[in-house]
Amino acid sequence: MVTAQNETSFLRSVLMESWPVELDRLWHRYGGEEEAWTLKDINLQLKTGELVGLLGPSGCGKTTLLRLIAGFEYPSQGVVRLHGNDVASSHVRLAPERRGVGMVFQDYALFPHLNAWDNTCFGLRRGQDTSRASWLIELLGLTDLKGRYPHELSGGQRQRLALARALAPAPSVLLLDEPFSNLDVEVRLRLRSELPGVLSACGASGLLVTHDPEEALAICGRVAILRDGHLHQCDTPRQLVEAPATPFVGRFVLQRNVLPVWRGESMSLLHCLLGDLEIPEQQRSMALPEDATVLIDPALIDLDPDPAGDACVMGREFLGRSWLYRIQIGDQQLRLIRPLAEDHQRGLRCRLSLQQNSEVLLHPQCLSLQVLS
CATH class of the missing domain: 3.40.50.300 (P-loop containing nucleotide triphosphate hydrolases)
Known part of the structure; x- marks a missing residue:
């Protein structure tokens, strides 16, 4: 008491x-x-x-x-x-x-x-x-x-x-x-x-x-x-x-896209659904856990209409100066921010790619990786 x-x-x-x-x-x-x-x-x-x-x-x-x-x-x-x-x-x-x-x-x-x-x-x-x-x-x-x-x-x-x-x-x-x-x-x-x-x-x-x-x-x-x-x-x-x-902090607070990454044959590269990522030279021997992910800014993903594309526009929101698109690709749903001039309708088939020379964040290492393609 x-x-x-x-x-x-x-x-x-x-x-x-x-x-x-x-x-x-x-x-x-x-x-x-x-x-x-x-x-x-x-x-x-x-x-x-x-x-x-x-x-x-x-x-x-x-x-x-x-x-x-x-x-x-x-x-x-x-x-x-x-x-x-x-x-x-x-x-x-x-x-x-x-x-x-x-x-x-x-x-x-x-x-x-x-x-x-x-x-x-x-x-x-x-x-x-x-x-x-x-x-x-x-x-x-x-x-x-x-x-x-x-x-x-x-x-x-x-x-x-x-x-x-x-x-x-x-x-x-x-x-x-x-x-x-x-x-x-x-x-x-x-x-x-x-x-x-x-x-x-x-x-x-x-x-x-x-x-x-x-x-x-x-x-x-x-x-x-x-x-x-x-x-x-x-x-x-x-x-x-x-x-x-x-990854939750990146997704919920920063509205980043979260994608899994994996290693190929080259120790200098990581791969994700949208392209290849270069590992800094001094970090190439690092261990990569199975649950490693990259956090990707929605503004760094390009959208190209393509009837044979593996992605589809599921919806969009008008943000005043840009569009916010919801895109389904495989089992992932991503967010993209694109200029108003890129006016795409729901149901459009398309291809997605990361902007070359942009950077994404590798988690859990919190390491910046440069996009190659």
Whole structure:
């Protein structure tokens, strides 16, 4: 149990230099031992003023991770620490309201009986200065809506109000569960660009769940990639692009195509479905595991219409300045980005090739290979 002395020690430690958030060998599952793990051996730290993105497919454990930090769930194994203090473990359970953590829920979780202003100020102590709440109301475009109740606001306005309420008490840690998903484009772009600066100015750390890799890479200092409860990688956007830790990271975050590679008779070459790849001279004696793959940028694959071709256009999306094609070749479905002038219809037979002298990334070695043909 958490005693008054424990709580005092915890509050004082906020002033000490330590990780604002530290997850140490964290495991979690809902229900008994027969249930599957939702999170498996998670190790993650946040620095003061840092914004970390959480990316992964639906059901991978992103929201559960936020709830564990906030105190709405408790770990099955491992420890949650805030500012160096255990707040959740097998024998410690600090209540959510004592953790100094703010949270923006995907479903808003606003108080229906309070207007926008009172919702924003709800977490402030009696008599506390409301100037920060006023600034947030203005920043989020709610100045003319302060007297309205949640049911009188649009979905986007309610999400903005939820963000204002979470930030008003100046928490040391802010947890955000897809906070921009219901905002219009202009406000979303403005808020996401300002969020890291706001957190830094407040000395707060943020953990942002988003379904949008572009958003996470654009505004987060680091991005953590989850899949099936495993943390695949947590790195800066540049490190994720240059050295993805697993093929899943390359495919999900960077939208790369993943193809198997194999060795032929020559020690200087590797082969894949789309062409030959040259191994750097100093690496030609390396061992090649059976599951070796290459990650290929969709923009580096050429498409040539051919009635006798071994590939077929399965679909396409208009991206504004280019087409995104889905191409079936053998048992592989690839993504290609081609100029608008290359206007191909569904069902077209074609041949694919890698652009000569371009580079692909060999995994697991994270080695750049040059395309020969």
